[in-house]
Amino acid sequence: MATTLHDVARVAGVSFKTVSNVINNHPHVRPTTRAKVEVAIRELGYRPNLTARSLRSGHTGAVTLALPQLSLPYFAELADAVIEAAAKHGLVVLIEQTGADRDRELEVMSSPRLKMSDGLIFSPLELGQADVDLIRADVPIVLLGERIFDSNSDHVAIQNIEASRSATEHLLDLGRTRIAVVGAHQGEVIGSAGLRLRGYREALQARGIPYDDGIVAYVRDWHRSNGAAAMHDLLDRGATFDAVFGLNDTLAQGAMRVLQEAGYRIPDDAAVIGFDDLDETRYSLPTLSTVDPGRNEIAETAVKVLLDRIKNPEGPPRAMKAAFRVVPRESTVGAGRP
Amino acid sequence: MATTLHDVARVAGVSFKTVSNVINNHPHVRPTTRAKVEVAIRELGYRPNLTARSLRSGHTGAVTLALPQLSLPYFAELADAVIEAAAKHGLVVLIEQTGADRDRELEVMSSPRLKMSDGLIFSPLELGQADVDLIRADVPIVLLGERIFDSNSDHVAIQNIEASRSATEHLLDLGRTRIAVVGAHQGEVIGSAGLRLRGYREALQARGIPYDDGIVAYVRDWHRSNGAAAMHDLLDRGATFDAVFGLNDTLAQGAMRVLQEAGYRIPDDAAVIGFDDLDETRYSLPTLSTVDPGRNEIAETAVKVLLDRIKNPEGPPRAMKAAFRVVPRESTVGAGRP
DNA sequence: TTGAAAGCGCTAACAC
DNA sequence: GTGTTAGCGCTTTCAA
Numbered sequence: 001m002a003t004t005l006h007d008v009a010r011v012a013g014v015s016f017k018t019v020s021n022v023i024n025n026h027p028h029v030r031p032t033t034r035a036k037v038e039v040a041i042r043e044l045g046y047r048p049n050l051t052a053r054s055l056r057s058g059h060t061g062a063v064t065l066a067l068p069q070l071s072l073p074y075f076a077e078l079a080d081a082v083i084e085a086a087a088k089h090g091l092v093v094l095i096e097q098t099g100a101d102r103d104r105e106l107e108v109m110s111s112p113r114l115k116m117s118d119g120l121i122f123s124p125l126e127l128g129q130a131d132v133d134l135i136r137a138d139v140p141i142v143l144l145g146e147r148i149f150d151s152n153s154d155h156v157a158i159q160n161i162e163a164s165r166s167a168t169e170h171l172l173d174l175g176r177t178r179i180a181v182v183g184a185h186q187g188e189v190i191g192s193a194g195l196r197l198r199g200y201r202e203a204l205q206a207r208g209i210p211y212d213d214g215i216v217a218y219v220r221d222w223h224r225s226n227g228a229a230a231m232h233d234l235l236d237r238g239a240t241f242d243a244v245f246g247l248n249d250t251l252a253q254g255a256m257r258v259l260q261e262a263g264y265r266i267p268d269d270a271a272v273i274g275f276d277d278l279d280e281t282r283y284s285l286p287t288l289s290t291v292d293p294g295r296n297e298i299a300e301t302a303v304k305v306l307l308d309r310i311k312n313p314e315g316p317p318r319a320m321k322a323a324f325r326v327v328p329r330e331s332t333v334g335a336g337r338p
Numbered sequence: 339m340a341t342t343l344h345d346v347a348r349v350a351g352v353s354f355k356t357v358s359n360v361i362n363n364h365p366h367v368r369p370t371t372r373a374k375v376e377v378a379i380r381e382l383g384y385r386p387n388l389t390a391r392s393l394r395s396g397h398t399g400a401v402t403l404a405l406p407q408l409s410l411p412y413f414a415e416l417a418d419a420v421i422e423a424a425a426k427h428g429l430v431v432l433i434e435q436t437g438a439d440r441d442r443e444l445e446v447m448s449s450p451r452l453k454m455s456d457g458l459i460f461s462p463l464e465l466g467q468a469d470v471d472l473i474r475a476d477v478p479i480v481l482l483g484e485r486i487f488d489s490n491s492d493h494v495a496i497q498n499i500e501a502s503r504s505a506t507e508h509l510l511d512l513g514r515t516r517i518a519v520v521g522a523h524q525g526e527v528i529g530s531a532g533l534r535l536r537g538y539r540e541a542l543q544a545r546g547i548p549y550d551d552g553i554v555a556y557v558r559d560w561h562r563s564n565g566a567a568a569m570h571d572l573l574d575r576g577a578t579f580d581a582v583f584g585l586n587d588t589l590a591q592g593a594m595r596v597l598q599e600a601g602y603r604i605p606d607d608a609a610v611i612g613f614d615d616l617d618e619t620r621y622s623l624p625t626l627s628t629v630d631p632g633r634n635e636i637a638e639t640a641v642k643v644l645l646d647r648i649k650n651p652e653g654p655p656r657a658m659k660a661a662f663r664v665v666p667r668e669s670t671v672g673a674g675r676p
Numbered sequence: 677t678t679g680a681a682a683g684c685g686c687t688a689a690c691a692c
Numbered sequence: 693g694t695g696t697t698a699g700c701g702c703t704t705t706c707a708a
Contacts, residue, residue: 047450052701054389076414094432112385224621283562285595353695390685
């Protein structure tokens with residue numbers, strides 16, 4: 001059996017409540033008593049039983065992070081950031097994968113396991129605005145992403161439209177006017193693809209450049225392979241362009257590879273920009289210009305907002321937007337290493 | 339306040355123990371009673387309090403997975419696999435990042451938070467055989483990887499030597515005899531780099547091909563950039579080779595990119611193989627031949643061994659080896675898509 | 677400044 | 693089959 005408060009109390013010759021006071025840094029403990037207790041704690045190698053503490057105190061010191069899948073680089077980096085942000089507040093993170101499955105996304109919110117944590121940071125991929133009434137759980141929720149805006153939950157969003165407008169402007173500022181898009185979703189409005197395409201169109205419009213569907217490539221998934229296939233498509237149908245906007249980094253990487261194989265020099269013949277600022281964009285050849293959607297800020301804000309909500313369950317839901325930043329690298333501005 | 343067993347019992351008109359019996363599927367409950375209770379449960383939206391259950395039963399239904407960092411693709415995919423494997427047993431996974439920091443690796447094992455889970459699956463990157471005496475915690479541990487072999491803990495290993503010998507043989511079987519290595523660690527014996535280099539040397543030796551340090555490129559980290567830089571090195575010093583063994587996939591991808599830029603046709607001029615079977619190797623151009631180190635099996639075995647150990651804390655430690663598999667793709671056997 | 681008592685919500689033993 | 697009793701290890705009141 002593990003040592004308990006009582007064991008420590010017996011060894012230290014005090015009541016077990018005094019030990020509790022020492023552990024919780026209560027102010028009114030005489031220094032000599034505290035020292036005595038601390039010796040006993042060390043001697044016995046006492047570790048508090050967090051489960052018991054949770055039951056009594058009503059909070060666990062853990063938060064749940066629900067996301068589609070860790071093997072998607074974007075979510076792996078998001079999880080990394082959330083774990084680090086949570087650690088700063090002394091919280092551990094429990095990860096649930098939903099596999100981008102609607103039922104699993106719903107299940108996450110109603111699972112009793114959720115109560116092993118104090119709150120949920122939830123990045124849905126299937127649930128959308130129409131499901132807003134289903135978004136509720138036994139613990140406070142913070143939503144991530146842009147699929148659900150008007151709800152009673154707190155929400156930390158990526159500025160998809162604004163950021164993708166900026167990415168497009170970056171290309172326009174470099175004098176590029178025929179900007180192909182890789183990764184659009186047919187008919188999508190909400191969701192990353194729809195919103196990013198909208199930002200692109202807004203940027204063109206602001207400069208009086210007509211939108212040309214002939215240089216927009218549609219895909220289903222956002223893998224490298226889709227980016228590559230989409231670029232093959234564009235080349236096959238003889239599309240002419242002087243820049244490419246990959247709606248995320250993996251698409252852009254796939255497209256860039258195909259361009260290089262086809263003899264395009266990047267950025268000379270075609271500038272390429274992605275979206276997400278994945279770690280791998282710093283290591284490709286050429287390094288990939290991209291948009292930092294504020295992943296660290298999203299993670300930190302989500303944790304902070306969740307903690308606020310736990311502390312104060314009432315009060316109106318908050319909607320936050322992360323600051324984004326265009327990150328110019330070799331694939332648009334050239335130069336750099338051999 | 340959330341509804342409890344007592345609330346349900348009151349509504350159903352039975353004792354709260356009967357409700358407990360229903361929830362835990364105890365055999366001796368009359369069907370009519372069960373039905374009555376189930377109605378009450380639904381009516382009140384009762385959810386068991388897992389914290390209380392944990393305190394009483396002594397287990398939490400969670401396991402901790404400690405790894406260096408989720409933003410490294412290998413560990414992201416490992417975590418994915420562990421979460422899915424754990425889910426099959428009804429377990430959730432709590433992730434701790436150690437950042438490949440020795441102190442954090444030690445801390446993970448002594449943190450009281452560990453007790454919020456029933457066991458630890460631990461993939462150390464800094465702790466090694468010399469630290470074997472420090473490997474111990476309040477909960478059962480399963481070690482992953484190859485840094486610590488002889489310990490009192492259960493252990494699930496990658497067959498680094500054997501797998502890398504097979505990878506090398508795959509290249510030899512294709513008639514390649516000048517096989518460059520990308521990613522060696524100067525002077526390393528234990529650890530992935532050391533063991534994989536050893537497998538490579540064994541394969542050469544078995545065929546009577548002399549080892550040539552002139553086509554082995556050393557690096558510090560295992561990023562794409564290191565693979566690229568290492569390949570630049572090799573090319574700069576005029577190394578001649580007809581194949582490249584990247585000691586992991588990201589190194590191989592970096593090297594492959596540089597080769598292509600230098601005009602090498604892959605696999606015609608140089609075959610390339612990596613190690614890890616990352617998802618992204620299926621999407622590069624050409625697709626990357628690699629070694630599947632048995633990640634899913636590692637994950638499933640680790641969870642199973644951990645559960646066994648939880649059930650039976652005594653008994654000798656077990657050491658398991660995951661089955662590996664060479665995965666030939668376009669970068670060695672060519673053919674395939676345009 | 678310290679101690680005693682109560683009880684968080686549940687499961688396990690045993691009685692009925 | 694069902695109910696009673698105890699208690700997991702801790703924090704929180706409240707009293708001393």
